[in-house]
Amino acid sequence: MHTFSRPAALLALSLGTLASLPALAADELHYNQISLRAEVNKDVARDLMIVTLYTEEQNTDPAKLAAAVSTTLNKAIGQAKQVKDITLRQGSRSSYPIYDNKGGKITGWRERAELRLESADFAALSKLTGELLTDMKMGGMDFAISTAVRQSSEDALLKDAVNAFKARAQLATDALGGKGYKIVNLNFNTNGYPQPFMRPQMMMKAASMDAESVTPEVEAGTSQVSMTADGAIEVLMQ
Structure with a gap:
């Protein structure tokens, strides 16, 4: 038979009371x-106006194809660098083989390279876009904050x-x-x-314009x- 002294019992009771205080505090916190x-x-x-342009070429010689694409791209980059407050970024560039009707023989190669232009000066970027569309194609246009x-x-x-x-x-x-x-x-x-x-509708609109009137209409919105x-x-x- 086990016996407990009174001080030990009081200590146990005190510890039990202290242990319950955090639980009571948590309940009171949600009151x-x-x-x-x-x-x-x-x-x-x-x-912010954002324009994506691209050039796409086809050739049976991969080296000549890459050179042609680079020439067009470098020309556009050079033109864009002459305009103030234009942020210039090169987008994706990829090439893939072209097969014959039977799908077993490679008859040529196609390559595509993108150029991304951003500016808060809508008039300047619109004008530049029109000039670059002489050699490149419109991939898309949009506006951001x-x-x-x-x-x-x-x-x-x-x-x-x-x-x-x-x-x-x-x-x-x-x-x-x-x-x-x-x-x-x-x-x-x-x-x-x-x-x-x-936006594809802008891409279609730009593709249908003549070389003399390629400057896109600008409507940024909110x-x-x-x-x-x-x-x-x-x-x-x-």
């Missing part, structure tokens, strides 16, 4: 808590989202008859900044961006 969401929206002008404009619009939206969340928090507090509230947590999320997509504020508040009761 009168409410989850809320607020969303704000804004139309942001697309200030630049990094600088995106950051500034997100800063403005964040302030609006905080104010919208506070308004909802106060509304919920008043509905519950509380004397105030405190924010437990708050998270932000933005969307509405789509990646540029090269994108609706939004920011959500998700969080929780604890209502302080009377």
Whole structure:
């Protein structure tokens, strides 16, 4: 038969009480808590024009084919470098064999190389695009929101989202008859900044234009961006 001394029993009781305190604190943390969401929206002008051009050649000699494609590409790069505020990037370049009707013998090679141009100066890029379409073809054109404009619009939206969340928090507090509230947590999320997509209808339109009138019409438009504020508040009761 085992016996326990009184001090040992009191110590065990004290330890048990202390161990239960974190659980009680966790329960109290969730007392009168409410989850809320607020969303704000804004139309942001697309200030970046993006054009993709390409050259495509065919030849039975792979070396001559590569040289012809490089010549056209280098000429276009040289022209583009003469225009201010144009960001120039070389896109994909690929070649593949051409087979005869039976599909067993290689009769030639085809190669394609792309050139990507970006600028906030729509007029300058439109003019350059028209000039380059003399030797190259239009792969696509689209408009996007630049990094600088995106950051500034997100800063403005964040302030609006905080104010919208506070308004909802106060509304919920008043509905519950509380004397105030405190924010437990708050998270932000933005969307509405789509990646540029090269529009096929613009590609078709550009391909149908004559050499004397190849400057594309420019209509950038806007994108609706939004920011959500998700969080929780604890209502302080009377």
